[in-house]
Amino acid sequence: MTQDHMQVLGQVVRELRIAKKLTQDELGTKAGYRSGAGVSISRLENGQLRPGAERLDGVAEALGLTREELETRVSRQTVENVEAATADATATESRSPEGSKDRYRRIEQEIDARKRDITDLSRVFNEARDRALDDFFGKFTEIAGRIEGARQPDPTQLHGKDPIDVIDSKVQVATDGVPQPPASSTSGAATDFQLVWLKRAAQLAAAGAGGAMVLPILAAAPLAAFGIVEIAKRNRKRQQEFDAKLKRAEAELDATTPGFKALQNILPRATETLDYIAVHAGHALNRWENQIRSQVGSGPVTWELLSHGDRQLYNDFFEIAAAQITVLTIDVQSLLTTLDGDGLNQLITQADEALTQSQNAVQTLV
DSSP: OOHHHHHHHHHHHHHHHHHTTOOHHHHHHHHTOOTTHHHHHHHHHTTOOOOOHHHHHHHHHHTTOOHHHHHHHHHHHHHHHHHHHHHHHHHHHHHSSSOHHHHHHHHHHHHHHHHHHHHHHHHHHHHHHHHHIIIIIHHHHHHHHTEETSOOOOGGGOOOOOHHHHHHHHSEEOTTSOEEOOOOOSOTTBOOOGGGGHHHHHHHHHHHHHHHHHGGGGTTSOHHHHTHHHHHHHHHHHHHHHHHHHHHHHHHHHHHHHHHHHHHHHHHHHHHHHHHIIIIIHHHHHHHHHHHHHHHTTSOEEGGGSOHHHHHHHHHHHHHHHHHHHHHTSOHHHHHHBOOHHHHHHHHHHHHHHHHHHHHHHHHHO
């Protein structure tokens, strides 16, 4: 018999004794207790006494019940207590400035809003990236490959991740629509994004509430057979776990907000630089290629055959390509996922400086 069972048993015995207008001493004597009968019943009603089977039979008989009927009443009272506690918790939550459900909706809406913003900014960024790759970097790499003795750009350095790809890798959605946890990162700076657990936790919380609803079905059964108190404990534990996840999610949102806002500034600037490269550097490269062909024809070209001016232009294009690589390899993932404040500030500063230098280099050279 658990402590919760003893407490509810005492509650039921007290109510039945009062209904029958018996004193504690009278009930104890009728139940078979001898010396200190009233004290024994007092301890039983306060959940401090664990009666054996014989004494429990005596108490039930003194109250006009069988032991099984007394256990059934205890089970029903447990259900009522659980439902009352659930109602009180719900009422308390509704009176609070923001309950668990409202917190969950707010967090989910913030995540959705961030993803929409990054998706829109990324779409424009990716379009500019593709234009700059096609209209400048790809062409420059091809031309450079035909000039023997010239230093060559390194396309393998273009390893940056798309911002939206980073977001999608953090919020994976299963076929049932419930976000699943992503693979754990090996980077100390990266978060495991507890946010993706929220819908799963919400389902668990709902399952807990559902458990309280099915309890009346079990009301006619003995308490020990179904462990109703244990169900109530699990419901409370699930709510506590859900609240803990909400707290971690809110902390992550707060910690990643500076990085998110930095990207809202960095992505449009990067897009502008890539557009400038695609249009102005792309046109300048086409003009230079036509000029070289007019001078040396379609045959092989060596670095020594280029004039001083052509070599300078080539070096300018090489620096523009390097600036393009810098823009495309800004560490978007770390900006979105780093929780450490000092580390994040350093990343934001590095990204801003890299982007500023790239913008200045491109606009100066073209």
